[in-house]
Amino acid sequence: MTSYAPPTAHDAVVLAGGGARRLGGADKPGVRVGGRALLDRVLAACADAHTTVVVAAPRPTSRPVRWTREEPPGAGPVAALDAGLRRTTADDVLVLSADLPFLAADTVRRLLAALRAGRAEGALLTDADGRDQPLVAAYRTAALRRELALLTTAHGGLAGLPLRRLTAGLDLTRVPDPVASFDCDTWDDIATARARIREHDHVLDEWISAVKDELGIDLDVDTGVLLDLARDAAHGVARPAAPLTTFLVGYAAARAGGGSEAVAEAARKAAALALRWAEEAEKGADKDTVATSGDAGPDAG
Incomplete structure (x- = not known):
């Protein structure tokens, strides 16, 4: 039996x-895109x-986190990163800004894989213009602490320093x-993000993610199975049967203990039932056709 080591822990x-001056002082982390706060x-x-660790004043969030603040508040991203790093213990750390509407778990895994593939001290994304994005990155924690200590010694503190001094x-x-x-960064950026969320290729995944967040559900389901069901x-029974059936599948899965396997099993049973209904309807239609043809035959001519 093959055994696999768990992935290296990271913070x-x-x-x-x-x-958020370019947003007129709005609460940028709380701005919603696709129904979810950034x-x-x-x-x-x-x-x-x-x-x-979230470096900001505490607020309700979709999952538990640790909170901290830079000293003094508003001292800039380098000071904020230093404050957050003091609450971490893992060898690798993701450093992220809170205004990334299209960041996904796959991207995070790619950053960590790039960091661990060689001897680099950090792996960061570059944007459409090839510019470095140091707040969408994975770093060696020890390397960040080394550079933060050097900057503190050189400048007598970290307040107001730009991130490029660190990287x-x-x-x-x-x-x-x-x-x-x-x-x-701007309301135009927010509008662009909201429009992209509603593009055909993204809208279902975005909607499902938003619903799961809203309902407090942490469950991976095969949306293709549910859409097929x-x-x-709808085709084998009646159009209103579609939403009612998917609701009943969810209820049955919850009664069975929940989880993706319970959803899949309930969906399989309901789909088989819908197909049996469709087959019976087809057989009934065939019999009606035969009966009609038989009645018309003797009177012909």
């Missing part, structure tokens, strides 16, 4: 402070982290991704 630091979207993408001393590898690196119920 995450999410920077959710700042004044901060919650980022937290969903890094849900595999052993510890997630300039790191050996970095880069992962191009113009979509996941898209951040929301809805189609079979």
Whole structure:
């Protein structure tokens, strides 16, 4: 029997402070895209982290996190990163801003894989113009602490320092991704993100994710199976049977203990029933056709 080692633990630091001046001082982490707060979207993408630290004033979030603040509040991203890093223990750490509407778990895994594939001290995304995005990155924790200590000594503190001062001393590898690196600095950016969420290729996945967040459900389901079931119920029984059947499948799965396997089994049973209904309807239609033809035969001529 083959055994697999668990993935190396990592932590995450999410920077959710700042004044959002280009948004007129709006609460940027709380702005909703696709029905979910930007901060919650980022937290969903890094849900595999052993510890997630959010540097900001505490607020309700879709999952539990640790909270901290830079000193003084508003001292900038380097000071905020230092504050968050003090609450982490893993050898690798994700560093993310809270305004990334298209960040996904797959992107996070790619960053970690790129970091661990060689000797680089950090792996960061680059945007559509090839620019580095140091707040969508995975780093060696020890390397960040080394550079933060050097900056503190050189400048007497970290307040107001730009991130490029921190990353300039790191050996970095880069992962191009113009979509996941898209951040929301302006209301035009927010409008662009909201429009993209509703594009045909994304809307179902986005909607399902939003519903799961809203209902507090952490469950991976095969949406294709449920869509096929809805189609079979609508065609084999009646159109209103589609939503009612999928509701009953969910209820049955919950009674069976929940989980993706319970959903799949309930969906399989309901789909088989819908097909039996369709077959009976077809047989009935065939008999009616034969009967009609038989009645007409003797009178012909």
